[in-house]
Amino acid sequence: MGRYTDDAKQLLQHIGGKENIATVTHCATRMRFVLKDVKKADEKKIQDLKLVKGTFTQAGQFQVIIGNEVSMFYNDFVELAGVDESSKEDAKVAARQNMTWLQRVLAHLAEIFSPLIPAIVVGGLILGFRNIIGDIKLLEDGTKTIVETSQFWAGVHSFLWLIGEAIFHFLPVGITWSITKKMGTTQILGIVLGITLVSPQLLNAYAVSGGAEAPFWDFGFVKIDMIGYQAQVIPAILAGFTLAFLERSIRKVVPSAISMIVVPFLALVPTVLIAHIVLGPLGWKVGSAISHVVYSGLTSSFGWLFALVFGFFYAPLVITGLHHMTNAIDLQLMSELGGTNLWPMIALSNIAQGSAVLAIIYLNRKNEEEKQISIPAAISCYLGVTEPAMFGINLKYAYPFLAAMIGSGIAGIISVGSGVMANSIGVGGLPGILSIQPKHMGMFAVAMLVAIVIPFILTIIFNKKKLLVKNS
Template identity: 35%
Template sequence: MAENHQIAKEIIEAVGGEDNIISVAHCATRLRIMISDKEKVDQARIEDTDKVKGAFYNSGQYQIIFGTGTVNKIYEEVTKLGIGGATKSEQAKKAAKSGNAFQRAIRTFGDVFVPIIPALVATGLFMGFRGLVMQEQVLALFGMTPDDISENFLLFTQILTDTAFIFLPALVAWSTFRVFGGSPIIGIVLGLMLVSPALPNAWGVASGSVEPLMFLGFIPVIGYQGSVLPAFIAGIIGAKLEKQIRKRVPDAFDLIVTPFLTLLIMIALALFAIGPIFHMVEEIILRGTVAVLEWPFGISGILIGFFNQIIVISGVHHVFNMLEIQLLERFGFNPYNAIVTCAVAAQGGAALAVGLKTKARKLKALALPSSLSAFLGITEPAIFGVNLRYGKPFLMGLIGGGVGGFFASIFGLKATGMAITVIPGTLLYLNGQILLYLLVNFIAIGTAFTLTWMFGYSDKMLENKK
């Protein structure tokens, strides 16, 4: 406790003192500080503070990596020293005003889709477990064949794996209304209207077994099961429309008039304009994504595996959430995940090499846990605390990610879900792919480890940095 109290004091002093701190919040691994004057921050002192695994500016905040558990204790000590705390969402609203238009748009995209991911992670795990128990080899252990599986069991698994995607527009519209200041419950209802059973089912229309309704003879009206963009755009416009209506409606009529007009106007716009237009846009984006992933000779795996962690540092990676969702909804699998997993694992391999090679106790104590964190799917401690700090290990990790991504692409690995990687990600490959999945991860880790050990790090770097 005393140690954490001292660390908190050093952090406050190193960022320029109490007067330079607007607010403090934390997430699962990082202390997030809103700073008045960036010039007053002593980066070297921050990085030399005990338990700090790295520090950087992102999303308008100065973020200091401590790791899970530790960050909660440090935050508690910081607030005890009289620093005003703030929730992560409150900070996000302040941070949203910083950066250029593109950065703000990317942050908003992440704010909308990140809260939806846990439901899709669970769905992916259900798909993985169903793939495992339905394998003939597994069933044979119990003296069974796939024909012995009851229809009721298959129906139960279908409920687990299909529900999130059937009602995906409701999830997207809810989250979009929430981010853009509308009433989330109106967002949910609008999203549910887009998948109403009264409309021709999107999957039935796609298969040709159902005809779309034609409005004015040329506008196709269908349900939007599994769609993302129509609900996202409708959510943005709907939230802004609701706020404008609320400003103009007397308080006595707000409860009745505002939701009535919002839903009436938005469902008309969504079905007759937003839906048809952005469903086509969504289709074009999906076809482009599939075309890139199908490039021959593992080229897509090399490029995505190499550049993924650079994209993560820039914060633009949230855009790919929508693409992964669309891949899962349309095809039931996600080849992007296996390639990204190699990029994550490789950064862990580079950090592991640094941790085992260095003789500096503090760096060893930082690098080894950071590599484990990367193997659990969280790369920030490894990247910002170790690899980027010394430069070459990060590059070797990128190369390892490219090599692993190449083999993931060549082997045609396809996850049953998204958002979890490396060790937790094994649960997405239980449908007969697990050995190949482990192999590509070992290739990525081994390549990054070997290159870092041979060319990427020596303790002379540590001395030069000092």
């Protein structure tokens, strides 16, 4: 008998039994079920289990938050239930049967960017560190930067750009690879396609938009501009899906005996041609339009309202899974503007959720059982992982969630109103300040303080006034 057998037995019963499970897998903190009938799952009884920190449904999957013990719990559950272990891809495919077309589109988008996020976060931290040592005059009475006074740090500053450039300028390579991986097509072709979008022989699209004359391929009857799409998101997405579509379509009609020779050629060459004639220019215009609309909204006279709405509703957006679309917008803003003023609000929302949990810890400081759940949840939230806090604590009690939303909205107004920009997507909690451009770190620190204090105070007030209080 395993350590978690008793808990697994209760969860199996409340989930609707073995016969209600289509697939089951797990991630870092959660059990992920695709249920044949979600209505058979008794959420109230599941949430009452001591080991369970919360439940929610996202992307067609019924998810049960267990915590760091999830892998051991999963092993005991699978053995007890007698169900086959499922891969995450199997679970995703099964889950899509329960999703709307919009949810499917967003799920695909999330799956494209998820493998890229670690690199993007590293890139953001590197750019932030380079700005601190290279742009802020910290030494000699505020007249010189660290780089200007030390050859060692000057070398570090120059060396780190090698990594930053690899991550952001050549981002299309990662995107096209990720699409081919997700679509089950040939990944090396995706990598080659990405390289053809950022090759050094191509003139950067930003230079072209600045008035530079692009070289061209001359085919006699037609000329094609040799323009690159470094750091561009939309052109890479369009080209990646075109390659995947062509490869899968061609593979269906080409005999297997010659498929290794014919399929890659007939899929890659036309895609590269289409990418430079149609998809690249189209994607550039679409991406520029998106970034212009978002940036204009955030910097207009009504920017405070945009910030309030986004900051207030970002946490509910996470529950629906729609928050994944912000990754593409952030990356587009970074490529167009050299930074993003959207991502700082996401970091502030995470901080606000953690601060609401901090208030719950204070209110239940004599409840040892409650602290076993809330303290790890608050720590993980401040470090950018919000699920244990949101689903295990804040949504359970309701009023902390509202308090966090209000604090996030107000902090968002301060961030946007003061023009805070991040170098890139970063760690979405307290460490997020390392991704903020140095000249904005002071105001972002003020916004962080607001995101900490207001949710904490409001949570205590709501508790005392019994506003939205439940299950307490």
